[in-house]
Amino acid sequence: MTRTLLLLRHAKSSWDDPALDDFDRPLAKRGREAAPRMAREMARRSWLPDRALVSAALRTRQTWVLVEAELPRTVPAVLDRSIYEAPAGRILDAVRSTPAGAETLLVVGHNPGFEDLIALLAAPDSTPDAMEKVRRKFPTAGLARLAFAGAWADLGPGGARLTEFLTPRDGESR
Secondary structure, X not given: OEEEEEEEEOOOEOOOOOOOOHHHOOEOHHHHHHHHXXXXXXXXXXXXXXXXXXXXXXXXXHHHHHHHHHOOOOOOEEEEHHHXXXXXXXXXXXXXXXXXXXXXXXXXXXXXXXXXXXXHHEOOOOOHHHHHHHHXXXXXXXXXXEEEEOXXXXXXXOOEEEEEEEOHHHHOOO
């Protein structure tokens, strides 16, 4: 069975209140516009998750609410504080715990953990253009799509192919 891992960085957050703890920063106006646009692009491409794993930070939860509202079906989601600003290994541990019945998992989280996770997972036959875009910058509301065969629990280094990487600008003309 081919499985798909979608990594969606939270949308642009607000820095308007410097007294707020980082965990509690909300989305900025630009983020509230980009998140639904990325969800519509996911739906247009039929990249529909069976399950979502969402960092418990406010900006990731708000991103998820806006994304889920644009999807054609309800997606069970798990809030996970352990992936808040987590290193690649901790995110991978959370991904590996995905139930076997899920074919597509969407993780809504943070950088640099996502960039590092892609560097860890990406097989040599990953799409060169997508790899280059990720290396250049994984912007807010950026979306990476990785594919692999096998069980979630067995996913490991070099075990997935990065097939595509989209940014909010990629969906602006639609």
